[in-house]
Amino acid sequence: MTKIERILPQGFRLVAKPSHCSLEGTCLEMKGRKLGPLGTEDVKLVLRSFTQGRFAMKPRIVCVDGAGSELSCEPEPLVVEVLEVTLPDHVATGCRSLDCALFGGIPKDYAVILTSTSCDERELLIKRFLEVGAQKGQVTFYVTTKSSGVDFLPKEYESDFYLFICNPQVNRMIESLPHVFKSSGVDNLTDISIAVASASRKLTASPKESRRACIEIISDVLLQHHAVSTRRWLSGLITDLKSKGFTTLAVMNPQMHSQEEVQAILGLFEGEINIYDRKAEEGRRRFLRVTKMHDQRYLKSEFLLEEESFMTRQNVK
Template identity: 50%
Template sequence: MKTPKEKSARAYNLGREFTIAVEKLVMEKLGNLEDAFLLGNKLYKKPTKEPIKTRLQSIILPNIETKIALEKSDLELGETVRLGVELQNNSQAAVWATRIEDLVPAGFELAARSGGYRYVNTYLDMHGMKIDSYITENIEVTLRSTRKGTFLIAPKVFYKTEAGVQMSSKLKPVSITVSKTILPDRVQTGFEDLDNLLLGGIPKNYAVILTSTSCDERDLLIKRYMESGAAEGDVTLCLTADSSSIRNLAEEFPRNFYVLVCNPQVDEAFASLPNVFKVAGVENLTEINIALESLLRSLDKSKALQGRACVEIVSDVLLQHHAVQTRKWLSGLIPLLRSRGFTMLAVMNPHMHSSEELHAVLDLFEGEINVYEKKVEADLTKFMRIRKMYNERYLESELPLKKTRLMTTPLTLSCCARTPNL
């Protein structure tokens, strides 16, 4: 039986051994901490007491370390990647970062940036961001690939010292390889940027819904989808309540572009075209089904039917018939078109419906493409994203949707357009 004195001595020795072990471990892992201090959750080296001459040298010629942090170096065409620039001030005096040049290489575009900095011409304007002594600042941007190939990122940071001396530091270059993946059995949408997100296009025979408010960008996406199909020689079918935007396509491609207009107010000359069918409206879904069956029967001469369908009346039907009847109608329409070899793009305005009715319809589709607005700096900018594509690969990147690009870029077509087989 140990005496209280012996127990106290034993506890003291154990405590001393533990303290020595901890100090040894800290020295091994972190080194000498005598010249360090803790600020927040970061450890910084204390400035040493150096002579005035060294202090002046630090002001005139500061020691700035820079490096690039890249999220990944292998991308798919159209994919985004985060790029960080680390600026570490190892001097006793503050510096002011003014700009970063060559941050966005050829083959990329700036998708997003942190800190509210402006991208002007070829450089990121840092507005004279102050970097205090022994402090590290991180600037992050998001780049989007626009061309395939291997690209070198070699930014150059410009900064100003306390003495007003302008200096620069070139970062160690990093390379990014961009490849273009086109998966088999894809139906091109007519818009290259969207096809890149979809890795070649909409999966063949899929039913996909485009959710967007009424806007020019949405209408241009729809038109491109139908026009590329007609130009390819695909049988292209449009169910719409407004035929004004597709009249030219019906007249230009009478052998393979078909329209079912759900509106009693249709121009007689247009309604008399052999590839145009008409019903009174969306009030009678049975009438629409009969007219559609009649239209599809007229296509049975095609032995190898491959086509695309655009259904623009989903919101009209949902407003008129609500969720239960609309789901029932779509549950018959989707497999009908799929059985005839059609890849389906439906269109719906999500702001016109309650959340419950909206999701009751979205649940029926294998894929969803969403067009939406969000504030970028002081302006509202439209973006596009693939929300889902059941059991298929796609890029989850957010794509800025620009009207000028939708109006000017060529349609995406296969290498060899087919002659309509009718």
């Protein structure tokens, strides 16, 4: 048996396969797998699709007999129905891979941390998380040291998007707007907490929509204030945001800190998501995996991150 052609319907991706096989386009190369007379072999594949609907799998199996002649057969088509599984009270992140792994998004009111080195995929996930919230009319807080990539959000969604920038050059980075809060850095954690608390106190007591917050300054704070002070400050901030109905995504680069400091921070969160890179058949690629989500169902498999993993603005409902 040399190969199985047309193994992937359009829009599907191969997630798992036997170790002796390799995928070339939509063809599964069997590398000369030998079968005896009337022999059979099970080929178990795991496929993934982000597109709902009914799809027909029409594989063509190609073999070479003892005389070197090529033979082929086409089994009966297999119809696969793809359904979207979305649990209630989940907050969509804008990353289809992550929302798929979490059955709809981050559980409402959870505080979850994303661990990742600096990379395009991390920045895109953060941007989509913020953008989706603003587009849905959800109050969205963003605590960061930079405004690049999201500086249009305070203007476009001025009633729902709140930007907290902690940077010595903040006045050069963005103009003053009603929902833009400026700090000269992360030296004074109390000032940051007061700014966030002051903004949250002005919100309605019973929101109609979910609220979301992204805290992207953890590594900066941890470098300057170390584990004990950072943990104390972050614990208070998370508690305050939860009391106001926020679902929180925090971000940390674990390679910037000692293992002891990393563990001190991770313990504050109900969920953990990791972006990492490793060698794949196509070279080094970046993957996403949910490693923790207390008392919730989630997929433990890894997801390859590609441009199609992130929903476009038109996809948001």
